Amino acid sequence: MTSPSLCTDTAAGPVYATAGPCRGDAIVFELKGAVRGSVHVTGTTHPRHWDQFTAVRACLGPVNEFKSTAPDEALPRLAHSRTGYRGSLTLYSDDLGLPQVSVYPIRSASDHDPSQRTRTILTCVLRACAEHVAQHADLPVILDASRQRDTPGLLRFLTWSADHHQATAARLKHESLAALRAQRAAVALWWTAARWFTRCPHPVLLLMLADLPGSLPRRISVAQWMTAYGPRAASDEHALARRDRAESASLRAQQRSAPRARRASAANST
Known part of the structure; x- marks a missing residue:
């Protein structure tokens, strides 16, 4: 059973991200609308405290890009475009408990920089998926795994x-x-x-x-x-x-x- 879709408004139009079931250490979202493909969200360490698994990392594609590489055809792409993209975003809390993000450079499958518009769209989608998992009931299970x-x-x-x-x-x-x-x-x-x-x-x-x-x-x-x-x-x-x-x-x-x-x-x- 999949969860209801998230709807993220972007410069290219709305993007619908449907979360699949928890896979132990991750949740994978299927994207429709202005962006097609998937986003993989897993737990990770706080950027400044490597012994604290309190952050979540969203990767473009169906797999954890820090552990494996998705084939080019499986990478997210804007609707009506053939260019897939790699990249990730880490969502964590600072010392005041405020949410912060760290974006790993987004690059095309052919290792080119995207336009600023495309980068902004994909970053918005990554953040929406990461924020959803950060509030998910299975977050403790994901972080422990x-x-x-x-x-x-x-x-x-x-x-x-x-x-x-x-x-x-x-x-x-x-x-x-x-x-x-x-x-x-x-x-x-x-x-x-x-x-x-x-x-x-x-x-x-x-x-x-x-x-x-x-x-x-x-x-x-x-x-x-x-x-x-x-x-x-x-x-x-x-x-x-x-x-x-x-x-x-x-x-x-x-x-x-x-x-x-x-x-x-x-x-x-x-």
Whole structure:
């Protein structure tokens, strides 16, 4: 049994989107009217909190484009047009609980940009479908199934990301210490050249002392910048690594608690 159609008014005319039954982690809408084809809506993570499955993502086409690719002929297209389009929209709430959207670039099947009119029409359709699922009674089921589907891949990515940030922090610390040594050596050499210049004002010494490309003052300036920048940037990288590890720990905790929650839910329903 399908639900009643949503009607979205667009610049090309009304678009009717009929929701099919919940498929565990997704709902697929069939489109009629000014746009033909389908839209796949599933759960996903909040854009800024990868351990929180609180958002929904609507993709043009009958499948989750982040997991598989729909054939060109299955992509949505404007009525009376042969051009199909790919793209997605994520609907989430900001820190104040207000709805926000993030649009993944909409491109034609031949990888061309659509017109602004077409982009606006398809974005409106994606948002309408996403908003419908966000209010759907099966949303908790969809989000839980999406979390089960995506957690293994997220854990692999977050582990890689934490290691990458940690390695970057170590590199920045090493470069900062090297810059400090280079700065001290360049300053000492500048003062040596300055003493020589006071005794014998030679043009070569003047070039060494002047603020010119490749000169000692420029080398000192670059080293000073790196000496100050390196520790701050390394601290930021350490913070990102800690965030990745915290989100990994949160996802693993959700993995462990999910089976118990499902067993409890099943017991209460019997």
